[in-house]
Amino acid sequence: MPKDPQLFSIGEFSQISGLSVKALRFYDEKGLLKPAHVDPATDYRYYNAASAERARMIARLRELQFSLEDIARILAECEDEADLLGAMRRQHRAIAERMHEDRRTMQALEKVIAQEAEAARVAESGRFDVEEKRVEPVVVAAFRMKGRYEECGRGFSTVARVMGRHLTGRPLCLHYDGEYREDDANFEACIPLRREVASRDEVNVRVLEARHCLTLVHQGPYPQLGRAYRKLLTEAKRRGFSLELPTREVYLKGPGMIFKGNPQRYLTEIQLPIDDQ
Amino acid sequence: MPKDPQLFSIGEFSQISGLSVKALRFYDEKGLLKPAHVDPATDYRYYNAASAERARMIARLRELQFSLEDIARILAECEDEADLLGAMRRQHRAIAERMHEDRRTMQALEKVIAQEAEAARVAESGRFDVEEKRVEPVVVAAFRMKGRYEECGRGFSTVARVMGRHLTGRPLCLHYDGEYREDDANFEACIPLRREVASRDEVNVRVLEARHCLTLVHQGPYPQLGRAYRKLLTEAKRRGFSLELPTREVYLKGPGMIFKGNPQRYLTEIQLPIDDQ
């Protein structure tokens, strides 16, 4: 039982070094930080000032997020900060990569959160009346289609695939028919972009100009959109507006990235452009 | 052996879903994604379109870095993106925290890399001659001391502890004695700051004004600095300059954050202010 004042039991040394007792035992096992002395009778570990120095180096390197394997190599091969430059640069690159991944994840999360939060606000505010308002201009990537309305999902997929990271905001659909058409509807799937980029493949980038519109938010599944259209058209006639094409449907809340969700909670804003006179 | 065209073997389904066969087996074991059918004779797993839908949801949630445990809970409890808001916000916070940690690590790495790289440049450039130059102004946190030069380390620790994250650049020491003093030297340990902040405790923040100096970079251990001083003083006299106080020592490379390093490779720039006339 050495009572040498230079030697510290594992508990004392844990206090001094700031490393946990468990960590110290683990480092011993891994050969990273051997006690200065081990009592053969009790197997008690004893540490000294040199151990403290080494413990400090290990702790610093751990703060820089080096793995124990890296640390072992560094302590074996380096004796000067200059020798560390390569390892530091590799570590910097590795962490930069993880941060990059994390940033993408954060952006995706923020997008879903923002859209869902706004949809919740709209749903709660109960703005389900006809409104007359100016719709601001927006840059979109658009994919023109002919067929059934339900196929517009394919159009959005195409746009998303081609334009990837430029996308922002909620998808919308432009309708070029003056009337309802079952099988040969004429429409365009659009997704707003952060900025105007070049058109690619069959995806056309352009600015949708500002328009004065009569709008209505519809809550419910898409097959019931007809009701909202009727209400809008009736109101337009009553107010004496003449309508123009294309009309827009903005999907405030629809099938999401994760869930299809409950169609009863879908929110769609219909925008009918009206004559500015 | 079902040859139902709706059913896919694990290999086929792996292609379809983009999940590895190992991952699919693991998700089965965890109850996260059960095959639509398991052949009792062969234990072969078979998946269908509903499996594909669930696999897609799992893959999306994994991209958002949710744990399998979180995903299981989400799939059990949520059926609409709106139900996900809380989980998304928690996830966002968790990733933001990790990014914050990573950013600190990166900054620490960048600092060491930059300083060491510059020290290496200086050492290689062989600029070990007396120079006459203007030293730019710098904001520093300073701790005044009296005693032995070797104790300046304590001064730097104090400054670092009090000023923490404001620090930048290389530490320096101001000497107020016109001559060498063994035990009662009069000096000030300084570390540059990013910007001027309030003085705290005994750490004084101020701007060191620009000075015209005679400088010399010394390579080697601190006890040998005397040689460099003699060389500088001789040269000052030869050029007819009158010297002023305090003189500065800038530690371009000294004991590092990790290693004490080899004193033979320490680099110290001595700066003697000279009369501007």
Place this chain on the structure above:
DNA sequence: TTGCTCCTCACGTCACGTGAGGTGGC
């Protein structure tokens, strides 16, 4: 006897990847 400090050993973490060894049908 109780409390404290130390010890070893086993197990858990997280989401799989890497084999080893074996089967069944073409």
Place this chain on the structure above:
DNA sequence: TTGCTCCTCACGTCACGTGAGGTGGC
């Protein structure tokens, strides 16, 4: 027989943390 696809089971990863069960001296 060979090759392919599937199966289970065991082990490894990374840096410890969490016990369980035991010891030795005050």
